[in-house]
Amino acid sequence: MMIRIKPLLKLYSVRGAQNPKSQIQNLHKIQAYSTVKPISETSGSLPLETDPNIVSPVQTIKSLENSTNPIEIKLKKQLRLLPPFPEQPTENMCCSSGCETCVWVIYEASLKDYSEKAEKLRTLLEKNSLPVPPTISKESIESHISKLELLKPIIEFQKFEKLLNSK
Structure with a gap:
């Protein structure tokens, strides 16, 4: 990594x-x-x-700390395995050369990975009637994915513009 x-x-x-x-x-x-x-x-x-009105993943883990229920132990493990939310890159972080290790490609991959893990965790929490932290809510993650989809044409245009300026 x-x-x-x-x-x-x-x-x-x-x-x-x-x-x-x-x-x-x-x-x-x-x-x-x-x-x-x-x-x-x-x-x-x-x-x-x-x-105080919003439940965080840390609070959810603490509420499950003394549990002996196998399902709650599995939930606690899943909460700890959830990676931190990926931070969106800024314009000046990308060189616009179309490289394989582009910050936007890495961001998209890490956002999809986070989304998949958060979806599994959210489903487990909902099935067990436990509070779902807002950082893994479906609406929150979908809004970040839709922002990325809106940025893709702009990123491609910037790459094309840089290519034209270099010639």
């Missing part, structure tokens, strides 16, 4: 962060959460993972 280092383009809001330096120092922790939003997009409300 190839790991890419993402450039720091925006400072992200972190609950409890007092200055930009502490935000940069905590960036490696922030990227693990799919619910952290750029400062420009925050509306003063609690981030998704700290909202």
Whole structure:
């Protein structure tokens, strides 16, 4: 598995962060959460993972911690196997050369992988009448997939435009 280092383009809001330096120092922790939003997009409300009305995967795991039921043990294992939500690449991360290791191809593959695993987990949670975290809800994942489908023609046009400019 190839790991890419993402450039720091925006400072992200972190609950409890007092200055930009502490935000940069905590960036490696922030990227693990799919619910952290750029400062420009925050509306003063609690981030998704700290909202008391929303159940997170961690809360679901904790609720199953002392369970001896084999089904709940399987659910706990599936929750831990769920990979972090893939982060969408920015325009300047792609070189537009059409390479096999394009960040958009990697993003699409990891989004499909996450979608498949989340669907299995969501089905298990629903069958056992347990709360489904919003990060694995069908609507949330489908919205990300539809955004990717909308971006594909734009990405192809940018590749074509770069090819024309290079000639």
